[in-house]
Amino acid sequence: MLPLSITDFTATCAAGSGRADLLRALDSGSSGLRPNDFGREPLATFIGRVAGVEEAPLPAEFSAYECRNNRLAWLGLQRDGFLASVDAARQRYGAARVALVLGTSTSSIGATEEAYSRLTPAGEFPEDLRYQAVHTPHSTGEFLQRVLGLNNVAVTVATACSSSAKAFAQGSRLLDLGIADAVVVGGVDSLCGSVLFGFNSLALVSPEPCRPFDAARSGISIGEAAAFALLERDGAGSGPRFIGYGESSDAHHMSTPHPSGRGARLAMSEALARGGLESSAVDYINLHGTASLKNDEIEAQAVAEMFPTDTHASSTKGWTGHTLGAAGALEAVITLLSLESGLMPGNLNSRQLDAACGPQVRLDNGRGSVRVAMSNSFGFGGSNCALLFAAASAS
Amino acid sequence: MTDLLARPARLYVNGVALWAPRLPGWQRAREILAGREAAPVEPAPRPAPELLPPTERRRAPDTVSVALEAALAACRSANLDPASLPCVFTSMHGDLSITDYMCATMASTPALVSPTKFHNSVHNAAAGYWTIAAGCTRPYTALSAGEHSFGAGLLETCVQALAGGENILLVAYDIDARGPLAPVARSKHLLAAAVIVSPQRGPTSIAQFDLQLNAGAGLVPSYARPRNAELIAGNSTESCLPFMESLALGGSHEIHCLATPTLGLAIKLQGL
Numbered sequence: 001m002l003p004l005s006i007t008d009f010t011a012t013c014a015a016g017s018g019r020a021d022l023l024r025a026l027d028s029g030s031s032g033l034r035p036n037d038f039g040r041e042p043l044a045t046f047i048g049r050v051a052g053v054e055e056a057p058l059p060a061e062f063s064a065y066e067c068r069n070n071r072l073a074w075l076g077l078q079r080d081g082f083l084a085s086v087d088a089a090r091q092r093y094g095a096a097r098v099a100l101v102l103g104t105s106t107s108s109i110g111a112t113e114e115a116y117s118r119l120t121p122a123g124e125f126p127e128d129l130r131y132q133a134v135h136t137p138h139s140t141g142e143f144l145q146r147v148l149g150l151n152n153v154a155v156t157v158a159t160a161c162s163s164s165a166k167a168f169a170q171g172s173r174l175l176d177l178g179i180a181d182a183v184v185v186g187g188v189d190s191l192c193g194s195v196l197f198g199f200n201s202l203a204l205v206s207p208e209p210c211r212p213f214d215a216a217r218s219g220i221s222i223g224e225a226a227a228f229a230l231l232e233r234d235g236a237g238s239g240p241r242f243i244g245y246g247e248s249s250d251a252h253h254m255s256t257p258h259p260s261g262r263g264a265r266l267a268m269s270e271a272l273a274r275g276g277l278e279s280s281a282v283d284y285i286n287l288h289g290t291a292s293l294k295n296d297e298i299e300a301q302a303v304a305e306m307f308p309t310d311t312h313a314s315s316t317k318g319w320t321g322h323t324l325g326a327a328g329a330l331e332a333v334i335t336l337l338s339l340e341s342g343l344m345p346g347n348l349n350s351r352q353l354d355a356a357c358g359p360q361v362r363l364d365n366g367r368g369s370v371r372v373a374m375s376n377s378f379g380f381g382g383s384n385c386a387l388l389f390a391a392a393s394a395s
Numbered sequence: 396m397t398d399l400l401a402r403p404a405r406l407y408v409n410g411v412a413l414w415a416p417r418l419p420g421w422q423r424a425r426e427i428l429a430g431r432e433a434a435p436v437e438p439a440p441r442p443a444p445e446l447l448p449p450t451e452r453r454r455a456p457d458t459v460s461v462a463l464e465a466a467l468a469a470c471r472s473a474n475l476d477p478a479s480l481p482c483v484f485t486s487m488h489g490d491l492s493i494t495d496y497m498c499a500t501m502a503s504t505p506a507l508v509s510p511t512k513f514h515n516s517v518h519n520a521a522a523g524y525w526t527i528a529a530g531c532t533r534p535y536t537a538l539s540a541g542e543h544s545f546g547a548g549l550l551e552t553c554v555q556a557l558a559g560g561e562n563i564l565l566v567a568y569d570i571d572a573r574g575p576l577a578p579v580a581r582s583k584h585l586l587a588a589a590v591i592v593s594p595q596r597g598p599t600s601i602a603q604f605d606l607q608l609n610a611g612a613g614l615v616p617s618y619a620r621p622r623n624a625e626l627i628a629g630n631s632t633e634s635c636l637p638f639m640e641s642l643a644l645g646g647s648h649e650i651h652c653l654a655t656p657t658l659g660l661a662i663k664l665q666g667l
Contacts, residue, residue: 041505041506095657096399096610096611097397097610112498117501119502123575124578132580136487137487138541138544141539141540151397151658154658155539155547159535170551173558178401194516197501197513201509201510248533249532249534250527251529253527263532380517381522381526382527383522383523383535383537
């Protein structure tokens with residue numbers, strides 16, 4: 001692929017609202033996880049809940065899109081001047097030349113859950129929730145397309161926890177082929193009953209704040225986030241660059257990773273090949289690291305075999321929780337912050353690393369010159385994606 | 396209206412499949428859509444995709460069943476190994492039956508939700524089952540773009556085919572809505588359409604097309620013949636029909652298919 005400029009990026013999650021806030025939390029080791037207080041009968045777990053979503057209604061003209069996921073998307077767009085950056089790109093290139101590729105797994109399903117909990121005596125949805133706009137997976141994609149006023153591609157990628165990483169790959173192809181001159185890529189996922197109780201039914205939810213790669217880890221903490229980046233052709237900006245991606249399928253099981261990490265390795269190798277780099281060029285890897293038993297073991301083994309010992313690797317889910325369909329974009333933003341600041345996060349909440357971990361996986365934050373960094377996202381259905389980024393001055 | 400490509404892109408359709416209760420498989424669907432044969436009065440029963448292990452065939456969600464049936468038939472029509480193809484799955488709603496189950500369970504007994512139903516509730520379930528059953532480690536994606544999901548999926552398929560210079564499998568599907576969601580999500584019947592698209596002509600090519608993209612207001616999609624449209628009317632993937640009908644008819648066609656309300660695929664298709 002042709003390297004691309006990332007001309008703006010932002011994230012809103014439990015650990016921070018906007019880049020500066022998030023970087024501060026990463027640096028100081030303050031987790032956004034808190035005891036679960038979501039819903040009527042909250043499970044005994046910890047969640048990464050974004051504060052203030054309930055008090056931030058959508059503008060009246062978009063009221064047909066009212067739901068938690070779209071509110072979170074709207075909140076996220078306001079941070080770091082991202083909305084103004086997209087407006088500027090639209091004015092520069094025209095609405096027909098700016099695309100949107102949005103990753104999500106939950107989309108607005110929380111609104112459908114709510115409708116089922118408030119059925120009328122006749123068994124129908126309550127009147128305020130009868131809009132199809134919030135009962136379909138493309139809800140947030142359609143909402144964002146309207147908010148941003150874009151006439152190019154506007155599509156939702158929903159491949160579970162790899163969704164918004166794959167949005168970067170899909171967006172880059174639109175630029176490569178000359179279909180668009182700028183692409184808004186991102187991920188938005190929000191807390192809802194389906195994911196909390198669903199992951200719980202698979203015995204994957206931890207009763208304590210998640211401890212990625214810890215020998216005594218006990219599962220995931222679910223979070224929510226909205227994260228966006230603006231991709232343009234190389235040279236469009238002086239910021240970091242998106243230089244490679246790798247996508248693969250496990251072809252193994254719907255909810256368990258391939259035992260040898262076949263798909264994860266394929267995705268990482270392909271990202272390096274596309275970026276034209278050896279694994280030794282990678283200074284930091286933001287791992288998928290959900291803190292589930294299987295994922296962390298398999299990912300740690302793959303990283304131990306593929307990367308030199310001085311690569312610094314970690315999962316930042318101890319700060320943010322696993323934000324599912326938004327994780328790819330959120331962790332891409334964290335990876336970009338690492339390239340800009342030299343801060344390489346450790347594994348927050350973790351105390352003793354699993355024996356499967358090589359020296360790459362670190363408990364503590366580190367600092368250094370971060371020129372090239374990777375971000376991994378692996379999802380249910382065996383969908384894997386690795387993204388490769390470079391600092392403004394590198395490669 | 397703006398043309399997005401400097402010049403139209405030439406692509407080939409190297410495989411095709413269609414399954415709906417009154418269009419059960421491409422061999423018959425082609426004759427029915429071309430007006431040479433009458434549609435069956437009795438709808439065909441749900442297909443049992445042979446790529447799945449026998450024990451899973453009956454238990455598979457409807458979306459998985461119909462999508463895998465079309466995906467395998469398209470690979471066979473192209474003489475291609477299912478394990479060799481990157482694929483694009485697209486659906487407006489995903490599995491509406493599982494959505495109904497999940498939401499009803501959340502409203503009543505959330506702690507008792509079935510783990511299998513939960514992992515089948517992801518939008519990429521059909522794509523996941525397909526790659527597992529086919530032993531395919533190539534990338535897949537799972538898309539949604541509202542009622543324009545077919546056009547958005549066809550566009551992404553063409554983009555991947557052009558970017559990688561290879562065959563890409565597209566599978567577009569939707570099923571009927573169930574329960575309290577049905578009056579709002581409004582989708583009927585089972586439907587899956589599949590095509591294999593490549594920038595290279597091959598021994599099984601049945602059509603070539605030149606693709607241009609138009610952006611702007613006032614785009615109008617093509618319509619299928621009313622008699623054909625009636626056979627799948629109300630399904631959320633019904634917008635696949637003008638394109639599929641042109642493949643059934645052969646000859647030359649100009650088809651307009653929306654990928655969003657303000658982005659259209661302008662397709663000049665020629666049967667081979």
